[in-house]
Amino acid sequence: MPAPHPSPRPDGGVRPAAAPTDVHILWINAGLSCDGDSVSVTAAQQPALEDVVLQGIPGLPKIHLHNPVLATENGEEFLVPFRQAAKGELKEPYVLVVEGSIPNEKVKDEGYWAAWGEDPVTRQPILTTQWIDWLAPRSVATIAIGTCAAYGGIHGMAGNPTGCMGLADYLGWNWLSAGGLPVINIPGCPVQPDNFMETVTYLLYQVAGMAPIIPLDDKLRPTWLFGKTVHEGCDRAGYYEQSDFASEYGSPKCLVKLGCWGPVINCNVPKRGWMSGIGGCPNVGGICMACTMPGFPDKFMPFMDEPPGSAVSVAAGAAYGHAIRTLRALTNRAGNQEPRWRRRGPALTTGYTEPQGAAYPRH
Numbered sequence: 001m002p003a004p005h006p007s008p009r010p011d012g013g014v015r016p017a018a019a020p021t022d023v024h025i026l027w028i029n030a031g032l033s034c035d036g037d038s039v040s041v042t043a044a045q046q047p048a049l050e051d052v053v054l055q056g057i058p059g060l061p062k063i064h065l066h067n068p069v070l071a072t073e074n075g076e077e078f079l080v081p082f083r084q085a086a087k088g089e090l091k092e093p094y095v096l097v098v099e100g101s102i103p104n105e106k107v108k109d110e111g112y113w114a115a116w117g118e119d120p121v122t123r124q125p126i127l128t129t130q131w132i133d134w135l136a137p138r139s140v141a142t143i144a145i146g147t148c149a150a151y152g153g154i155h156g157m158a159g160n161p162t163g164c165m166g167l168a169d170y171l172g173w174n175w176l177s178a179g180g181l182p183v184i185n186i187p188g189c190p191v192q193p194d195n196f197m198e199t200v201t202y203l204l205y206q207v208a209g210m211a212p213i214i215p216l217d218d219k220l221r222p223t224w225l226f227g228k229t230v231h232e233g234c235d236r237a238g239y240y241e242q243s244d245f246a247s248e249y250g251s252p253k254c255l256v257k258l259g260c261w262g263p264v265i266n267c268n269v270p271k272r273g274w275m276s277g278i279g280g281c282p283n284v285g286g287i288c289m290a291c292t293m294p295g296f297p298d299k300f301m302p303f304m305d306e307p308p309g310s311a312v313s314v315a316a317g318a319a320y321g322h323a324i325r326t327l328r329a330l331t332n333r334a335g336n337q338e339p340r341w342r343r344r345g346p347a348l349t350t351g352y353t354e355p356q357g358a359a360y361p362r363h
């Protein structure tokens with residue numbers, strides 16, 4: 001695995017002398033992908049894409065979003081800002097968003113793995129990697145959205161013919177944008193929509209000079225989003241703790257024996273939910289298959305088997321899990337009974353002691 005990213009530039013990275021009034025988001029979905037991240041982001045609410053684009057959030061510059069799935073322009077009209085940026089002629093600063101894994105165009109005999117638009121002179125497709133080479137260095141920030149762009153994802157698994165990789169594998173884990181930032185990874189298959197929008201909003205505030213440099217971990221993920229495990233936010237963690245496991249889907253119990261990797265996976269989805277706080281894989285009955293992780297999918301297959309490490313902790317937990325459940329059942333039964341002094345009769349049985357000199361003695 002690559003070394004941790006370096007500190008941002010000593011000049012403070014993205015902190016323009018005069019905050020820009022307009023910022024473009026140039027979004028390339030021409031890596032190897034399913035466009036699922038573009039679709040996922042339409043569900044964001046914290047904040048919504050519409051709120052950012054329509055200037056509903058105080059302090060943000062005016063945003064010009066150029067995403068091929070969401071655009072009303074098409075063809076050459078859509079490509080205008082990309083061509084301007086590629087030549088260094090786009091007047092306003094831009095954030096580059098890359099969706100999909102990056103193919104290795106050196107490992108083929110002919111043709112291309114991924115391309116976007118065509119060269120106006122040769123009429124040949126322009127490689128996605130060429131666009132990245134043109135656009136990333138001039139960006140104030142470059143974001144890899146989704147696990148494919150971040151780490152290679154499904155397309156990068158063993159046996160794939162494209163040699164594809166994540167954006168930081170392609171540009172370099174020590175690479176810095178014009179804004180002094182490394183590639184910013186927001187993994188997820190697809191990305192959790194609010195994780196992406198929150199990160200973009202943070203960066204836009206940073207570009208406006210209103211936020212400190214974004215904190216990233218050594219896998220280039222925003223620390224506040226990926227610092228906890230799935231297990232730590234899971235609705236089913238109480239079942240795990242007392243070794244009460246589901247043996248089939250449809251059970252409300254812990255899913256670890258069905259293949260859940262939650263205890264060792266960095267992801268906030270069970271805590272955050274998927275849309276409007278609702279959903280989040282194990283919360284709604286699906287095992288965590290580790291889709292946010294750099295080792296996904298190869299290191300977590302086969303998905304439906306009990307994760308190897310968990311067998312040990314589950315076995316250890318089982319030794320005291322039964323005892324804990326028994327004790328808790330007793331406590332639960334006791335808690336379901338009213339206190340014994342609550343009964344009708346001539347005597348007060350609560351243990352109440354009347355203060356001396358009470359104005360209105362009870363007896």
Ligand code: SF4
Nearest residue numbers: 234237254255260262
């Ligand atoms: S379902 Fe998964 S994440 Fe939830 S408690 Fe069980 S092992 Fe942990």
Ligand code: SF4
Nearest residue numbers: 267281288289291292
């Ligand atoms: S809970 Fe697991 S499978 Fe679901 S989004 Fe997070 S890492 Fe992916």
